[in-house]
Amino acid sequence: MSSAGRHSITEVTGEVTRALLPSSTTDDLQQRVCETFAASALYSFAWIGRYDSAKEAVVPTASAGLPEQTVDEIALTADSPRAALMQEAVRTREITIGQDLVDDSRCEERRRNPEQNDRPWAVIPLVYEESLYGVLQLATDRPHGFGAVERELLAEVGETIAYALELENAESTTRTASPDRPETETETTALPIEAEQERRLYETIISSTPDLVYAFDLDYRFIFANDALLEMWGQTYEESIGNTLRENGYEPWHAEMHEREIDQVVATKEPIRGEVAFEHAERGRRIYDYIFAPVFDAEGDVEAIAGTTRDITERKEAEEALQKSEERFRALVNASSDVVYRMSPDWSEMHQLEGKDFIADTHESTSDWLDKYIHPDDQERVKKAIDDAIRTKSTFELEHRVEQVDGSLGWTFSRAVPMLDDDGTIVEWIGMASDITDRKEYERKLEQTNAQLKRSNKELRRFAHAASHDLQEPLRMVSSYLQLLDNRYGDDLDTEAQEFIEYAVDGADRMRKMVDALLEYSQVNTYDEDFEPVDCETVLEEVRENLQVAIDDHEATITSDDLPTVSGDERQLVLLFQNLIDNAITYAGDDPPDIHVSADRRDDEWKFSIRDNGIGIDPELTDDIFEVFNRLHARDEYPGTGIGLAICKRIVTAHNGRIWAESESEEGTTFFFTVPAENGEGAGSGPADGRAASQ
Structure with a gap:
């Protein structure tokens, strides 16, 4: 089989195992191993070294794919990536993986060549029964490096190589144990000893390999089967050898296919390879990769067919899962405008x-994604969220900063879901990330604006309070001195002069009331964090007490349905109810006021209504009545500052609600407003429908 065709790690390890036979010396064995690895399409070079514990160094014994002058002894105490990984492999007796192999000063040209630098490489300790026989170093030009399955297979090959070295060393010791023997005896016994060594090594490798190893004669009968194949059949050696394919349980189509392949190998004298499914006696249906190769006699004719078969079920399942994952991923990429990733x-x-076009693409596996994409200050948050998601097998969700394609800082909302196999094990994560940079910038500016607004409102309230105090004082002085003037000189003033004083006192009083109303208006500035549950039954009861004099004077009747508990500012809700009910009493007309308060639940808010039987409002003017100082009647007809309904609108707006009026002239008015519902609350347990307050 050509080196260009050996792209599977299973094929390469099989070739390496076969390269262990035959061997005359340990050096020959190690050199063939290196050459087999380097000749494959998977590895760019191979290097084997012997560990010298006295010198704390690895001494090269064989290599392939590297210039001979670059293969030097490696001191494990040296400050280089290769020495560090060698030391780790020697210490732990486990395979280690690294990069940037080219650290030798004589490899300057290779280091300058980006195709030769930063290649992934592996150090495989050659260990058998806890004894270290050396280390095998491999390098690959594949950007994704050494996968988990590949590392397991290389570890197994390392143990097989170590066992072969153990046998070779044992035989070398046997050959040199009696140096005083006559030369003729040594020559006579050397060949049987080497043949016996080769036989034991061959039998050990064949019996210990998980691969199926077998041979056919030209009549399609099995003439050899190793333990793994006998286990697959569920038969003994005696029950199987000499049988045809059909006699060993192969279905007719399967047996005929292999018979045709055997005929083809005999005719072409070339190996043939294929894949087939077969029922394992214990493990059920499995998928196998097999090779039939010709065995030649002394004249070059095919005398038998040798076969090796490897169980590739897991690999095929992994490939199928990977293909499905790729299809899902590609469909997600095509359907989404967001970043899509796989972990x-x-x-x-x-x-x-x-x-x-938001962040840089990654089309090959990389382990440095955290540093490549995530802002350093956010990496700990990201890692914690990942750990929590892995531990609970739940969705990963997080907003964090990323480096954009142009190198600038951006924000993303990332969400990834775990893909689970039938056993509930996570096999990968599929994620999407939205570009929220503009939203974050808007939020930042909004926070700044809100902070400025809060400062401004605080300063405005302080100013309003100070202005109210400063304005109230001269008004009180004007009013007081006018009243003093009237008391002291009233008898000396004519009727017109006394009327002027009354006008002035009345004007000062009205100005003072307007200042108070403006102060009240400016102080309505509630934020959600100030809200708390408010019982509207209690609010209405307090309003009754506050307006008791007006209720008595106008013989007003106030009734209500059950009123709920809402989320809000209690002091402002009292003012809201009070202004609307006072407004209904003021504009009652000639008949005693009849006022009814009710509330209906609408999703996550309550809609209140306050209905009266007063003089009503022109429907075209219902939007104007909520403006500051907007009056529909002359002051001598109905008293007031013109600010009461404006305060109501400001309170409702501060509670994220709406307020409006429905009315017809001379037919009464109903004011509606909405406020947020208190979580989980329904109507209050206040008085029953129709509870009256007729005073």
Whole structure:
């Protein structure tokens, strides 16, 4: 099989295992291993070294794919990535992975070449029964490096190589144990010893490999089957050898296919390869990758067919899952305008990211995605949210800062969901990230504006309070001195002069009331965080007490339905109810006021209504009555400042509600307003319908 065709790690490890036979020396064995790895399409070079514990160094014994002059002894105490990983592999007896292999000063040209630098590489300790026989170093030009399955297979190959070295060392010791023997005896026994060594090594490898190893004669009968194949059949060696494919349980179509392939190998003298499904005696339906190769006799004719088969079920399932994942991912990318990404189960690697011109694309797996994309100040928050999502197998959601394509700082809302297999294990994460940079900038400016507004409102309230105090004082003085003038000199003044004084006193009193009303208006500035549950039954009761004199004077009747508990500012809600009911009493007309208060629940708010039987309002003017100082009647007809309904509108607006009026002239008016409902609350437990307050 050509090196260009060996793209599977299973094929390469199989070739390496076969390269262990035959061997005459350990050096020969190690060199063939390196050459087999380097000849494949997966690895750019291979290097084997012997560990010298006295020198704390790894001494090269074989290499392939590297210039000979660059292969030097490596001191494990040296300050280099290669030495550090070698030391780690020797210490832990486990495979280690690194990058940036080219740290030798004689490799300057290779270091300048970006195709040669920063390649992934692995150090595999050659360990058998806790004894370290050396280290194998491999480099690959594949950008995604060494996957988890590949690392497991390389660890197994490392143990097999170590076992072969152990056998070779044992035989070398046997050959040199009796140096005083006559030369003729050594020559006579050397060949049987090497043949025996080769046989034991071959049998050990064949019996210990998980691959199926077998052979056919030219009549399609099995002449050899290793333990793994016998286990798959669920038969013994005696029950199986000498049987045809059909006799060993192969279905007719399956047996005929292999018979045709055997005929083809005999005719072409070339290996043939395929994939097929077969029922394993214990593990059920499995998928296998197999190779039939010719075995030649001394004349070059095919005398038998050797076969090796590897169980690739997990790989095929992984490939199918990967394909489905790719299809899902591509469909998501095509359907979305957001960033779409895929992460490994533990988020250690980002497999793919489509940045949609927001952040940089990633089309190959990378482990440095956190530093590449996430702002340093947000990385701990991101990692904590990831850990929580992995632990609970729940959706990852977070707003955080990212580096945009142009290098500037942006904001994203990222959301990823775990993809689970049938056992509930996370196999990967699929995520989407929205560009919320503009929204965050708007929120930042809004926060600044709100902060400025709060400062401005605070200053305005302070100013209004001071202005009210400063205005009230001269008004009180004017009113007081006018009254003093009237008391002291009233008998000396004519009727017209006394009338002038009354006008002046009345004007001062009205001015004082307007100042008080303006102060009240300016102080209505409530924020949501100030809201609390307010019982409107209690509010109405307090309003009754406040307006008791007006109720008595006008013989007013006030009734109500059950009123709810709402979310709001109690002091302002009292003022709202009071202004509207006082307004109904004031504009009652000739008949005694009849006022009814009710409330209806509408989703997450309450709609209140206060209905009267007064003089009514022209429907075309109902929007104007809520403006400051807007009066519909002359002051001598109905008293007031013209600010009461404006205060009502300001209070309702501060409570995120609406206020409006419905009316016809001479037919009464109904004022409606809405306020937020208090969570989980319904109507209050106040008085029953029709409770009257006729005083």
